[in-house]
Amino acid sequence: MNRVFGIGIIGTGAIALKHAQAISSLSNAKLLGLFNPNPTSAQKAQGNYSVPVISDWEKFSKIPGLDVVCICTPSGLHLDPALKAIEAGLHLFIEKPIEVTLRRADELIQSAEQKGVKLGVVFQNRFSPDFQMLNTAVKQGEFGKLLMGNAAVNWFRSAEYYSSSQWKGTLKGDGGGALINQAIHTLDLLLEVMGEVDSVFGKIKTALYPIEGEDLGAALVNFKSGAIGTITAGTSLFPGYPERLEIFGTEGSAILEAGKLVQWNVKGKESPIRTEGTVQTSGSSDPNAIGFELHAAQWRDFLGSIETGNLPEVDGLKSRKSLELIQGIYQSSKDEKLIRFPFEE
Numbered sequence: 353m354n355r356v357f358g359i360g361i362i363g364t365g366a367i368a369l370k371h372a373q374a375i376s377s378l379s380n381a382k383l384l385g386l387f388n389p390n391p392t393s394a395q396k397a398q399g400n401y402s403v404p405v406i407s408d409w410e411k412f413s414k415i416p417g418l419d420v421v422c423i424c425t426p427s428g429l430h431l432d433p434a435l436k437a438i439e440a441g442l443h444l445f446i447e448k449p450i451e452v453t454l455r456r457a458d459e460l461i462q463s464a465e466q467k468g469v470k471l472g473v474v475f476q477n478r479f480s481p482d483f484q485m486l487n488t489a490v491k492q493g494e495f496g497k498l499l500m501g502n503a504a505v506n507w508f509r510s511a512e513y514y515s516s517s518q519w520k521g522t523l524k525g526d527g528g529g530a531l532i533n534q535a536i537h538t539l540d541l542l543l544e545v546m547g548e549v550d551s552v553f554g555k556i557k558t559a560l561y562p563i564e565g566e567d568l569g570a571a572l573v574n575f576k577s578g579a580i581g582t583i584t585a586g587t588s589l590f591p592g593y594p595e596r597l598e599i600f601g602t603e604g605s606a607i608l609e610a611g612k613l614v615q616w617n618v619k620g621k622e623s624p625i626r627t628e629g630t631v632q633t634s635g636s637s638d639p640n641a642i643g644f645e646l647h648a649a650q651w652r653d654f655l656g657s658i659e660t661g662n663l664p665e666v667d668g669l670k671s672r673k674s675l676e677l678i679q680g681i682y683q684s685s686k687d688e689k690l691i692r693f694p695f696e697e
């Protein structure tokens with residue numbers, strides 16, 4: 353594992369900065385440059401970086417030694433730069449959600465596969481050690497047969513969060529609101545633990561803010577295993593509480609809050625969780641409150657998958673599952689009916 357990967361970042365906003373921090377913490381990755389097609393934005397961003405921020409695609413994509421690009425553009429603008437990067441033979445590490453519709457996600461996944469470039473999608477919360485412990489225990493049957501899985505992402509964003517952004521809360525740029533932008537992380541974890549969805553009944557609302565997408569949502573999920581589950585999500589729920597994932601099985605239950613296990617109760621067994629230690633940061637009320645360490649852990653996994661030829665923890669198809677669930681909830685709310693899976697837009 354001596355190879356050092358040359359990395360470029362596309363987009364120069366909030367999450368690009370976290371990726372730059374994550375990359376600089378890795379011994380096998382080197383940030384070579386960033387890309388923003390808008391010369392004024394590129395120039396403005398230059399102050400934050402010691403590597404060039406470039407507005408000419410040809411120049412950026414031909415940086416000597418560039419292996420991987422990290423796509424940090426607005427969610428509905430992932431596909432276009434991804435297709436250009438695929439054409440240039442670059443591996444792709446894309447921020448969540450992979451794209452805002454299943455059709456756009458599929459085009460991206462198929463194009464990457466055809467060209468033989470690696471595709472990873474950022475769901476950094478999978479790399480929380482406590483989530484990994486929970487997931488392993490579920491897969492080993494520690495909690496027995498799963499009965500119920502609940503995800504609650506009852507968050508708050510200020511009016512300024514939406515009014516100061518060109519794309520957040522818009523259908524084209526964000527694909528919706530609280531579910532597809534914020535709750536998707538916890539829905540990804542819910543699906544990883546609970547397995548395939550059989551059907552969903554959902555309700556979304558734009559309750560507080562003048563946005564196109566939802567700032568409130570709830571759903572009832574039937575899993576293929578026979579287990580049931582609930583989802584609640586919002587960016588209108590003051591003051592915003594740490595996101596929760598609750599798992600109940602025939603032998604016991606566990607609760608993960610902001611990436612930390614806060615409950616673990618299995619019949620006749622001692623709880624393995626530590627109550628001391630720092631509580632992981634949550635974006636419950638402040639989108640910038642997240643650290644870069646989990647991003648760095650996922651970078652390690654993704655670069656490792658390029659070296660070994662194995663699948664990364666989250667490839668395109670895995671990342672599509674939470675998007676499919678969210679699109680199913682949107683459709684259910686629109687049609688006021690139960691949606692069966694697999695769901696097609």
Ligand SMILES: NC(=O)c1ccc[n+]([C@@H]2O[C@H](COP(=O)([O-])OP(=O)(O)OC[C@H]3O[C@@H](n4cnc5c(N)ncnc54)[C@H](O)[C@@H]3O)[C@@H](O)[C@H]2O)c1
Pocket residue numbers: 362363364365366367368387388389390393423424425426427429433447448449474475476517533642
């Ligand atoms: N994993 C996480 O926890 C996390 C957190 C925040 C955001 N995100 C995701 O990261 C993405 C970006 O979010 P953000 O908060 O950084 O947004 P942002 O608005 O702060 O930044 C977006 C950047 O993209 C640039 N841009 C727009 N169109 C472009 C194009 N065609 N090519 C290159 N650059 C372009 C903008 O100038 C801006 O610099 C979104 O998909 C979002 O869902 C993930």
